[in-house]
Amino acid sequence: MSAEIRAYELVALKEIAxxxxxxxxxxxxxxxxxxxxxxxxxxxxxxxxxxDSHSEEICVATHNLPEGLRANNQEVMCxxxxxxxxxxKQNKLEQAVNIIECxxxxxxxxxxxxxxxxxxxxxxxxLHAGTDRFGLLNVAQTGKSHFSEEELALLQAVxxxxxxxxxRIRLYQVQERHxxxxxxxxxxxxxxxxxxxxxNLPLQAVRHIGDTFNWxxxxxxxxxxxxxxxxxxxxxxxxxxxxxxxxxxxxxxxxTAFRENRIVTLSNCHQVPSSSLxxxxxxxxxxxxxxxxxxxxxxxxxxxxxxxxxxQFDDYLEDFLYSLGDHFTLSxxxxxxxxxxxxxxxxxxxxxxxxxxxxxxxxxxxxxxFLAKGAETVLAGKEPIVxxxxxxxxxxxxxxxxxxxxxxxxxxxxxxEHGLLTALKQYGKNMGxxxxxxxxxxxxxxxxxxxxFWRIGQEAMNNxxxxxxxxxxxxxLMKSERLASIEIIDKGRGFSPEKRKGKLTMGxxxxxxxxxxxxxxxxxxxxxxxxxxxxxxxxVATETETWDEE
Numbered sequence: 001m002s003a004e005i006r007a008y009e010l011v012a013l014k015e016i017a018x019x020x021x022x023x024x025x026x027x028x029x030x031x032x033x034x035x036x037x038x039x040x041x042x043x044x045x046x047x048x049x050x051x052d053s054h055s056e057e058i059c060v061a062t063h064n065l066p067e068g069l070r071a072n073n074q075e076v077m078c079x080x081x082x083x084x085x086x087x088x089k090q091n092k093l094e095q096a097v098n099i100i101e102c103x104x105x106x107x108x109x110x111x112x113x114x115x116x117x118x119x120x121x122x123x124x125x126x127l128h129a130g131t132d133r134f135g136l137l138n139v140a141q142t143g144k145s146h147f148s149e150e151e152l153a154l155l156q157a158v159x160x161x162x163x164x165x166x167x168r169i170r171l172y173q174v175q176e177r178h179x180x181x182x183x184x185x186x187x188x189x190x191x192x193x194x195x196x197x198x199x200n201l202p203l204q205a206v207r208h209i210g211d212t213f214n215w216x217x218x219x220x221x222x223x224x225x226x227x228x229x230x231x232x233x234x235x236x237x238x239x240x241x242x243x244x245x246x247x248x249x250x251x252x253x254x255x256t257a258f259r260e261n262r263i264v265t266l267s268n269c270h271q272v273p274s275s276s277l278x279x280x281x282x283x284x285x286x287x288x289x290x291x292x293x294x295x296x297x298x299x300x301x302x303x304x305x306x307x308x309x310x311x312q313f314d315d316y317l318e319d320f321l322y323s324l325g326d327h328f329t330l331s332x333x334x335x336x337x338x339x340x341x342x343x344x345x346x347x348x349x350x351x352x353x354x355x356x357x358x359x360x361x362x363x364x365x366x367x368x369x370f371l372a373k374g375a376e377t378v379l380a381g382k383e384p385i386v387x388x389x390x391x392x393x394x395x396x397x398x399x400x401x402x403x404x405x406x407x408x409x410x411x412x413x414x415x416x417e418h419g420l421l422t423a424l425k426q427y428g429k430n431m432g433x434x435x436x437x438x439x440x441x442x443x444x445x446x447x448x449x450x451x452x453f454w455r456i457g458q459e460a461m462n463n464x465x466x467x468x469x470x471x472x473x474x475x476x477l478m479k480s481e482r483l484a485s486i487e488i489i490d491k492g493r494g495f496s497p498e499k500r501k502g503k504l505t506m507g508x509x510x511x512x513x514x515x516x517x518x519x520x521x522x523x524x525x526x527x528x529x530x531x532x533x534x535x536x537x538x539x540v541a542t543e544t545e546t547w548d549e550e
Contacts (some may be wrong), residue, residue: 011040059078096156128163178320264289264290439476456536483537488535521536
């Protein structure tokens with residue numbers, strides 16, 4: 001090789017390298033380097049084919065194509081396979097080669113698509129960097145049917161440069177996407193942390209997640225009573241609060257993510273959800289990701305995200321997806337602690353009001369009734385009109401006294417200080433129910449849990465009185481180092497679980513929300529014509545419990 005040719009090639013490679021490093025935009029880089037290559041080599045025209053998972057179109061860059069190859073929006077360039085593309089896809093094209101006759105050019109000539117400007121042959125060079133294969137660089141020249149070894153070697157060197165630039169830009173784009181994902185994650189975390197009502201958390205969380213990442217469908221599942229419960233869904237900008245249950249082994253991808261405590265990703269599956277998922281409203285999807293929601297490495301639910309389009313989640317790092325799930329569960333835990341503190345504050349305020357009402361208002365009403373009775377005695381038979389008025393005052397005082405005592409009972413139930421079961425038994429007795437109690441464990445319950453059990457027991461007994469057609473109730477209170485539970489059982493007429501599946505009354509929702517506010521769960525089981533059981537289970541935190549414990 002002469003010194004002049006060598007110097008020419010070095011200059012060409014230098015100019016091309018400068019062009020390749022001038023931008024991080026893929027389309028701009030490919031078009032600019034193609035134009036620069038033709039300029040420094042004197043070739044007439046060129047085009048770049050991309051054939052990897054990142055490219056939706058085969059022909060991504062062209063320069064100075066003749067009329068016959070530009071016709072119909074470059075239909076010939078994007079049409080059926082040709083020899084060079086077939087060889088590349090078969091992994092049989094490793095270096096720059098001459099194409100004796102281009103089928104695309106031949107097609108343009110035979111179909112009279114336009115002038116091909118004397119181009120009949122071209123050179124083709126694979127674009128790759130290491131083991132990564134991207135596509136083909138093709139160049140042609142008017143009247144040229146053969147490229148020399150020196151020209152092919154130069155094209156090979158240029159192709160190496162282009163392949164390296166493609167890999168660099170791809171890496172840059174990946175890092176840029178990851179940075180954007182984490183920036184959006186920070187925004188989602190901030191929005192979720194701003195939610196102050198734990199009962200609205202599922203609905204608002206899926207809304208923020210779906211809107212921020214522009215995902216088509218988001219579902220939130222929580223684990224309770226050996227089942228997965230669908231709490232909220234987001235589909236095409238619309239949110240819906242749910243409370244539908246799913247057997248632990250019937251949720252497909254959702255069940256796998258929960259049981260194996262790992263992220264499960266489906267890339268391009270064109271899958272119709274299982275009948276169980278379809279029955280609770282999960283739409284068909286082509287790609288999906290199921291993220292386990294974990295507390296201290298223990299799964300408590302699943303965040304399921306899906307799309308009708310394929311490969312929608314391929315670019316998301318697993319660390320990012322785990323972070324999304326973990327930050328959500330951390331928000332849940334923080335909000336539960338906040339709710340517990342707020343509930344304690346409410347309890348203290350109710351107790352204060354109950355004491356004030358008892359110590360001041362009740363005593364004054366009692367005094368008023370006593371004075372009215374005394375005045376009646378003094379005026380007996382002397383002033384009939386005044387006497388009747390005093391009788392009315394005394395009667396109203398007694399009625400008000402009774403109503404005030406009922407109000408105090410609701411604010412701070414009498415007897416609760418003597419034990420939860422004592423209070424529930426008295427409450428049932430006041431409604432005409434016979435209550436049989438059973439207790440296991442001697443641990444003293446935290447005040448918030450005792451209050452929650454009291455309110456749940458009240459609601460359950462109200463339901464027994466209204467619907468169960470029985471006057472007998474069994475209450476079981478179980479306490480251990482880690483858990484506390486209360487179960488209210490009646491032997492009434494029950495109801496059909498199938499008819500009520502996914503449909504909870506306001507009273508049922510209230511009981512469940514009270515349990516979940518303290519990190520617990522509530523189950524309601526029934527058999528038509530036999531019995532109904534309402535069971536609330538709440539974890540009992542210990543002073544030595546840490547986040548590291550399993």
